[in-house]
Amino acid sequence: MLAYIARRFLILIPTLLGVSVIVFLLLHLTPGDPAELLLGERATPDALEQMREHLGLNEPIHVQYGMFLKRLMKGDLGETIWTRQKVWIEVKQRFPATIELSVAALFISCFFGIILGIVSATKQYSIFDYASMLGALAGVSMPIFWLALVFMLIFSLNLGWLPMSGRLSVGVELKTVTNFYILDAVLTGNGKALKDVLWHLIMPAVTLSTIPMAIVARMTRSAMLDVLRQDYIKTARAKGLSRVQVIFKHALRNALIPVVTTIGLQFGVMLGGAILTETIFAWPGVGKWMYDAVMQRDYMVIQGGVLFIATLFVVINLCVDVLYAVINPRISVR
Amino acid sequence: MVKKLTIITILLMLVGAGTLFAAPKSGGTLVFGRGGDSVGLDPAYETDGNSFMVCDNIYEALVFYADESTALEPGLAESWDISQDGLTYTFHLRKGVKFHDGTDFNANAVVFSIGRMMKEPKVKYFGKGWEIPPQDRPPEYWVSMEMDDILDSITATDDYTVVFKLKKVNAPFMANMGMDFADIISPTAFLKNPKEFIRNPVGTGPFKFVRWVKDDRIVLERFKDYWDKNAGPYLDKVIFRSIPENSVRFLELKTGNIHICQFPNPQDIDLAKKDPNLILPTQPGMNIGYLGFNLTKEPWKSKVALRKAIAYAIKKKAIVDNLYQGLGQVAKNPIPPTMWGYNDEIPGYAYDLKKAKELLEKAGYPGGKGLGEITLWSMPVPRPYNPDGVKIGEAMAADLAKAGITAKVVTFEWGTYLKRQREQPEDMDLFQLGWTGDNGDPDNFLAVLFDGLASEAIRTQWKNEEYHRLMIQGRETIDQKKRIEIYKKAQKIFFEECPAIPIAHSTVIWPAHKSVQNFKLHPTGSVRMKNVWLK
Numbered sequence: 036m037l038a039y040i041a042r043r044f045l046i047l048i049p050t051l052l053g054v055s056v057i058v059f060l061l062l063h064l065t066p067g068d069p070a071e072l073l074l075g076e077r078a079t080p081d082a083l084e085q086m087r088e089h090l091g092l093n094e095p096i097h098v099q100y101g102m103f104l105k106r107l108m109k110g111d112l113g114e115t116i117w118t119r120q121k122v123w124i125e126v127k128q129r130f131p132a133t134i135e136l137s138v139a140a141l142f143i144s145c146f147f148g149i150i151l152g153i154v155s156a157t158k159q160y161s162i163f164d165y166a167s168m169l170g171a172l173a174g175v176s177m178p179i180f181w182l183a184l185v186f187m188l189i190f191s192l193n194l195g196w197l198p199m200s201g202r203l204s205v206g207v208e209l210k211t212v213t214n215f216y217i218l219d220a221v222l223t224g225n226g227k228a229l230k231d232v233l234w235h236l237i238m239p240a241v242t243l244s245t246i247p248m249a250i251v252a253r254m255t256r257s258a259m260l261d262v263l264r265q266d267y268i269k270t271a272r273a274k275g276l277s278r279v280q281v282i283f284k285h286a287l288r289n290a291l292i293p294v295v296t297t298i299g300l301q302f303g304v305m306l307g308g309a310i311l312t313e314t315i316f317a318w319p320g321v322g323k324w325m326y327d328a329v330m331q332r333d334y335m336v337i338q339g340g341v342l343f344i345a346t347l348f349v350v351i352n353l354c355v356d357v358l359y360a361v362i363n364p365r366i367s368v369r
Numbered sequence: 370m371v372k373k374l375t376i377i378t379i380l381l382m383l384v385g386a387g388t389l390f391a392a393p394k395s396g397g398t399l400v401f402g403r404g405g406d407s408v409g410l411d412p413a414y415e416t417d418g419n420s421f422m423v424c425d426n427i428y429e430a431l432v433f434y435a436d437e438s439t440a441l442e443p444g445l446a447e448s449w450d451i452s453q454d455g456l457t458y459t460f461h462l463r464k465g466v467k468f469h470d471g472t473d474f475n476a477n478a479v480v481f482s483i484g485r486m487m488k489e490p491k492v493k494y495f496g497k498g499w500e501i502p503p504q505d506r507p508p509e510y511w512v513s514m515e516m517d518d519i520l521d522s523i524t525a526t527d528d529y530t531v532v533f534k535l536k537k538v539n540a541p542f543m544a545n546m547g548m549d550f551a552d553i554i555s556p557t558a559f560l561k562n563p564k565e566f567i568r569n570p571v572g573t574g575p576f577k578f579v580r581w582v583k584d585d586r587i588v589l590e591r592f593k594d595y596w597d598k599n600a601g602p603y604l605d606k607v608i609f610r611s612i613p614e615n616s617v618r619f620l621e622l623k624t625g626n627i628h629i630c631q632f633p634n635p636q637d638i639d640l641a642k643k644d645p646n647l648i649l650p651t652q653p654g655m656n657i658g659y660l661g662f663n664l665t666k667e668p669w670k671s672k673v674a675l676r677k678a679i680a681y682a683i684k685k686k687a688i689v690d691n692l693y694q695g696l697g698q699v700a701k702n703p704i705p706p707t708m709w710g711y712n713d714e715i716p717g718y719a720y721d722l723k724k725a726k727e728l729l730e731k732a733g734y735p736g737g738k739g740l741g742e743i744t745l746w747s748m749p750v751p752r753p754y755n756p757d758g759v760k761i762g763e764a765m766a767a768d769l770a771k772a773g774i775t776a777k778v779v780t781f782e783w784g785t786y787l788k789r790q791r792e793q794p795e796d797m798d799l800f801q802l803g804w805t806g807d808n809g810d811p812d813n814f815l816a817v818l819f820d821g822l823a824s825e826a827i828r829t830q831w832k833n834e835e836y837h838r839l840m841i842q843g844r845e846t847i848d849q850k851k852r853i854e855i856y857k858k859a860q861k862i863f864f865e866e867c868p869a870i871p872i873a874h875s876t877v878i879w880p881a882h883k884s885v886q887n888f889k890l891h892p893t894g895s896v897r898m899k900n901v902w903l904k
Contacts, residue, residue, distance in 0.1 A: 184616065203585075
């Protein structure tokens with residue numbers, strides 16, 4: 036097992052190298068020049084030249100890539116072009132926000148998605164099945180933007196139950212230690228802040244969870260339907276096990292393998308793809324940060340951010356593979 | 370009857386005075402909602418409005434701009450003298466001013482703050498000063514305002530007197546000293562950690578920096594030792610919150626979670642007008658959106674009648690009404706009407722299809738024949754002076770079609786657009802672009818945008834000897850009355866020659882909660898909270 040994990044980590048190196056080459060080439064082949072965008076209408080050729088020189092953009096691409104790799108070897112992702120800050124510090128400031136949001140959304144989507152899937156499968160072709168699958172279809176096709184605005188109008192503007200945007204109310208003080216606000220509130224024993232943070236999390240997390248929830252529900256349903264038709268389920272029923280035991284102990288466990296794969300992939304997508312949700316809810320995470328960086332051609336942010344997200348993606352996939360073995364001992368990890 | 374009227378008038382005046390002069394109330398937290406985060410907070414190195422609006426409250430410059438114009442007022446300098454030859458500026462500094470870190474503001478701080486932007490610092494301190502560390506990156510505004518060509522040296526002659534020596538006479542120099550890049554910083558705080566100063570700003574302004582949560586908020590609090598005891602700051606705290614989505618920002622204002630909403634969607638302004646809880650601070654922007662010609666190639670270079678034909682064929686009013694959604698005014702000059710030196714006698718090119726067709730014929734292109742398909746470059750991003758370049762381009766193309774001219778709307782990624790436009794390529798005939806003023810000086814529009822003889826970098830590349838002479842004269846004349854005449858004349862030549870078509874000046878409306886008192890929008894887009902209070 037350990038050897039397997041170590042090997043998987045070794046594979047990370049060529050993967051990341053590949054990612055970095057592709058990102059680097061894509062960035063430098065895409066039209067646009069950070070110096071030009073920084074200076075806007077008032078750019079003079081002199082100022083542009085000085086800025087390009089300063090940013091090292093006048094070097095040939097392979098030299099720039101070499102410098103990037105050299106820094107990377109030392110564990111340095113470089114300095115952002117716009118904010119003149121170490122990239123890893125910027126990541127550290129924003130990543131907890133994205134993780135908090137994605138984990139919450141993942142939790143909501145798994146919990147409800149799996150339950151909906153199971154119930155639909157066990158009551159196939161019932162009203163409930165049709166309703167939940169229609170709901171799932173709606174969930175997949177719902178524009179996040181629209182849904183978020185509807186939530187805001189109902190729950191914030193009209194009912195006043197939930198805060199509209201941001202991570203923390205303006206009047207609430209929270210001493211940040213890890214930048215994971217929930218954790219920080221717990222660590223500093225700040226109950227008021229904890230409630231405020233959770234309240235802020237509800238709407239964006241629910242909004243972000245709709246699509247994965249729908250996907251998980253459909254996946255669970257079809258996997259469960261497959262498993263429920265197997266002979267060993269009949270055997271389990273025949274030997275007099277209760278319905279609940281059959282479903283949860285015998286059927287679900289076997290049905291979970293494809294579901295876990297889906298969840299792992301969805302989590303990866305959420306980490307990098309929460310751009311819309313983060314933008315609408317003014318959630319200061321990586322999605323919005325990366326989007327802005329693309330628009331401003333902040334090469335350093337994009338390179339650093341993509342590498343970071345790629346690493347996470349690989350690690351999550353590894354976790355999923357290890358989970359397989361835990362869920363189903365017949366799959367051995369070698 | 371007369372008596373009754375008099376009493377009513379007096380009563381009304383009293384009530385009016387009561388509301389006008391209601392004593393400002395101290396305390397409270399004001400939350401300002403904006404579309405994006407600041408990039409950095411070292412005024413010498415910033416280029417964007419979101420950074421400057423925070424700097425506006427932390428730092429101060431030697432001279433201030435007035436509340437709603439760019440007229441100069443004493444700032445950290447109480448007074449100044451300009452030598453006869455216009456080459457020596459002596460600033461007499463305010464005494465008893467402290468930086469937020471407790472150190473004293475004095476002449477040496479001025480020498481350090483401004484001197485650090487010079488390519489080769491030529492500075493002299495009074496007594497012991499500080500060594501100027503190498504620059505983190507080129508100080509953008511300093512470079513693009515060509516300050517190295519203007520300024521020769523800075524000398525502190527005593528604790529509260531600074532002498533600026535210029536290389537050549539430059540009338541806009543004083544106005545430049547009121548811009549954000551010329552803010553005075555605390556040298557002690559800067560030298561503690563020069564690389565981190567952009568995230569730990571220390572100035573003399575009414576508010577001091579407390580905390581910055583990236584992409585979320587910047588918190589400022591009242592500076593208790595602020596030098597001006599006669600006015601604000603009144604607010605305990607000012608929080609700049611980033612809420613990227615325009616409609617969400619407006620909803621936050623309606624809910625009461627923020628006090629001011631920057632750049633709402635135009636359609637939300639109608640909603641704001643109907644909401645009794647909201648007020649609508651408004652200010653004509655100090656900007657111009659224009660349509661330029663590629664003056665490096667024919668036929669645009671020499672055919673004035675053709676240029677004018679295009680100018681008369683475009684329905685500027687329809688563009689302002691429909692695409693600026695009313696948030697603007699039709700332009701007839703390249704400088705905004707709020708700026709001194711504006712020539713209101715210029716008639717402008719009001720839409721006149723008949724005239725356009727006549728001029729086309731005069732230019733040798735009757736009904737547009739012989740012109741072929743021309744390109745109309747339109748910017749891909751909204752700018753303060755142009756809400757939607759491509760849509761406006763399409764509207765212009767439709768207008769031109771009516772005169773018989775076929776124009777194709779072309780667009781590129783923004784950086785590429787800026788770069789290629791400057792190169793004036795063969796495939797560019799007409800282009801949209803614009804400008805937001807920096808310092809309220811007409812030179813900052815008329816020379817920077819249109820005097821092609823001054824530099825290859827001028828984006829319109831219009832080469833007119835007489836105009837060029839006027840621009841130099843304007844820069845070298847200190848007397849503002851004489852300068853007004855010079856710039857009025859320049860606008861007349863501009864109108865006659867039509868090197869570009871002024872389209873519109875945008876208007877800025879930022880809805881605010883009615884509890885916000887004394888908040889004034891500034892033409893430069895700066896946001897000043899010093900005299901703002903909450904009811």
